[in-house]
């Protein structure tokens with residue numbers, strides 16, 4: 001893209017104290033991170049909180065990024081850590097059906113301007129993700145939605161790439177069960 | 186071919202990234218194995234579902250206020266570089282070992298072999314803070330530059346921050362630091378050399394901090 005600054009340029013400017021450069025970087029990644037957080041958290045409120053926590057962590061630690069790899073890989077390493085931390089602290093999760101009601105309510109009452117969970121397909125993804133454990137959900141997210149390699153996922157989560165693979169398979173197995181059950185009903 | 190072996194390459198198979206005999210071996214295995222066929226089906230289904238996801242717009246929020254207005258007292262961004270260096274120095278010089286896992290992180294001080302759970306980190310850090318606070322204060326008084334005052338503030342912030350803030354800062358730093366360390370030999374010297382090369386502030390400042398922390402460490406050793 002002509003005229004748009006690279007991640008590295010924005011980071012350098014931000015570290016020199018440019019608020020504008022930092023905000024540009026935020027705008028560049030916030031939608032991707034918000035959707036990530038939405039699938040991980042399952043609802044809009046948690047997604048927003050998680051997005052802000054992740055970005056604050058990036059803000060505080062930006063000086064530690066040394067351009068050794070692509071910025072998104074570094075970004076999602078922090079995001080995965082903060083996301084796991086967030087979900088660990090979160091109140092015990094609401095039941096599946098409640099979560100669906102919540103989404104419907106929010107859509108009508110609280111965020112009418114946003115196209116929350118706009119499609120049936122999004123609902124289906126959230127439902128499946130909710131059925132998984134935190135760790136399984138994270139691996140599914142990083143593989144299918146962020147398209148990281150198993151090596152990258154392993155290094156982001158501090159596990160081996162084979163463990164990441166095994167975890168993904170166990171997630172797929174349990175999602176297939178969920179799908180079968182709902183088809184049978 | 187066994188299931189275990191087939192599943193090692195199943196994802197690459199699904200993405201069409203395999204060729205030759207490996208591909209046909211897996212193909213053959215899939216003909217006779219329901220479990221692996223189911224998994225492959227699962228990969229394809231999830232792939233389909235992920236491409237059908239419609240991106241949701243971020244609700245409006247005031248980015249400028251969130252990052253800048255509420256933090257006028259402490260400019261994290263400018264100190265981010267030194268925050269990581271001070272923290273790494275503390276970790277190196279106090280020989281703090283922190284391992285990160287999914288249930289939290291474990292920490293051990295000064296080569297002691299007893300690992301503590303994440304719940305105990307709080308009290309251990311508070312102990313460390315109390316033990317070192319006076320030393321840090323008196324040693325740091327000798328430095329006049331503003332940056333050192335800021336470092337002192339950071340030390341205090343890290344050690345005295347609320348439990349959750351400290352956990353968050355430590356946690357995020359650990360993620361970064363562990364990755365860096367993995368790339369280097371796990372020795373103090375290498376870590377320090379690495380830091381010196383990458384420091385945003387000058388070498389002298391780091392030298393000063395190293396000296397102070399060394400002094401503290403020695404005092405601590407003498408006390409033991």
Ligand SMILES: [Zn+2]
Pocket residue numbers: 187188189191214218219220221222
């Ligand atoms: Zn098999």
